[in-house]
Amino acid sequence: MRCLHGFPCAHPFRDSSEGMKDLDIYGLDGRQLKLFLCVFDTVSVSRAADQLGITQSTASHGLERLRKALGDPLFVKSGRGIAPTDTAKELAPRVRAVLIGLEGLRTSATYDPAQDTGAFRIATNVTEILPKLIEIKARICKAAPHVTIHFHDMGSRVNAGELLSAGAADLVIAVSLPSYPSLLLAERLYSDRSVCYYCPKQRGPIESVEDFVEAKHAALDFGASIKSSVGQELERQGIIRRIRMTAPNSHTLAELMRDSDYVATMPLRLHKTVFKDFSYSTPPMALPPITHDMLWHVRNDNAARNSWLREVVRSTR
Template identity: 25%
Template sequence: MILIHIMDILDIPPRQLLLFVDLCQTSSITKTAENLGLSQPSASRHLSMLRDALRDPLFVPAGRGLAPTPTAIRLLPKIDSLIHEYERLPGAAAISPPEMSGIVRFATTDYGAMVALGPALQRANNEAPNLAFEIFPLENDVFARLIDGRLDFVFFSDDPVRDGIEHYDLFEEDHVFIVRNGHPLTQRQNVTKQDVEEYSRLLVNIIGDRHSYVDDDSLGKATPGMWVPYFAAAPFLVTQSDMVMSIPKRAADSFAASLPMTILPISPEEEPFTYRLLWSKQLNDDPVINWMKELIRDETQQT
């Protein structure tokens, strides 16, 4: 038998305790989510956190619903009493960042990890030290995974955004050319698409087929010389060859600080693209999601 001390329960956010009591009554995660004004993915997230905190499954499948385990049955009177105590304290049900736990899951390229998640990471670690983060690659089913709850956030730059998905516009970004130091193009005043057509191009292929590479047409008819799956690998290869790459400026600035490469503005200037943070509408009432999306928006707008 697992022994659970009252202090273990006191460390659990009140909203998760409310979910526990309601689920004991309804035997349905769907019904409990409705009762508490949560989406089902959000309710499932809270239940997972409860199971981790109390080191017990708490509820197991039974017929068409969920049945409490013996541990859950023993805990119910204590938790129910504790909730009544919380109700006497104004604002006790709010979840603050230090109380947040679990894993926040992102799908992004390494570019997104560098320029969008990276600026927010230190503050997230300081304010919510019990949160962890996991990054998944962008794949063809990324929107389906976002909607069904397998992902929490996606960093994305293209239109349109699918139904059922919310988004913040984080920033606008320009593309630039990058070449090795001493490349013949560095001797020209204004580098055009026609200029780069003399050289092979290096393309970032983010999803896994040559038709899905990141290329804003700024390289014109230049011959493809290499496809790579990562932004981070591409500048190293550029410095070892005469290939030309079109890359978002924030990434170029970051790499240029440590690599022997030159950034060349594109002439004439092209329309910038908008970089976005996406999440499912079903998570609009999830406190972890709401806190994280505001943090990312705040931090990216300061860079």
């Protein structure tokens, strides 16, 4: 059953696994897999064709070959656009992993960023290191003007392994953890110190441990029972802070703290961005530096493209 423009309509009774038993997988090649992933990421055949430097007719023909090989429509009409089928959603991370593996076959001499028309995916907590991300974006765009750059908000830093293993990110930049799974490689990237932010219209600076303990604190919510590095250190020192408000990211936290007497212990670098309108004081207790690591999957360690991207990120230290 087909709709306009040759796109299949979703059949209400079709089993997504139907026709998947005898796949012609050996009839596929890397270009077709790259096309599938590009359509999946852009949710548009025309945009995917533009990114890959091919005509829309060639892209449509390639998709039809994929449908026959995989035994699934992959994308169906949805309103004015298209939407991936359940099978396409299931295949996307596996196809991404296959392409990453193929990328690793190339030697460093074969990668030319100026000719690259693909996409880079960097997962991080965007507002935490926004000035650094602006630098990274500028350097990538200068050397690789035809690539698409995706900055993903990764949420909790414990998500790094899943994102890299699934191929959903080329690199992760996250607050350091004491250890990582064996399939992840890590390198220290940035370091910063903690300060206590406050609204000077509503309260004065934190001047003692007693003042810190009595203050109303605002903090990031990492979900479940995950504690920040600051929270872990305060707990180790036996210092209890009253967290009266939490938010999912530093931008939201700063906005909610405006014109209030909350205190937030956050990295100093945020004074250049989301906390620029706040005053800050040095914490009355010793706190370790806040460090960020760059992480990548071990399968990409020798991949020319990933190695180039890591070098770009290193250059922003």
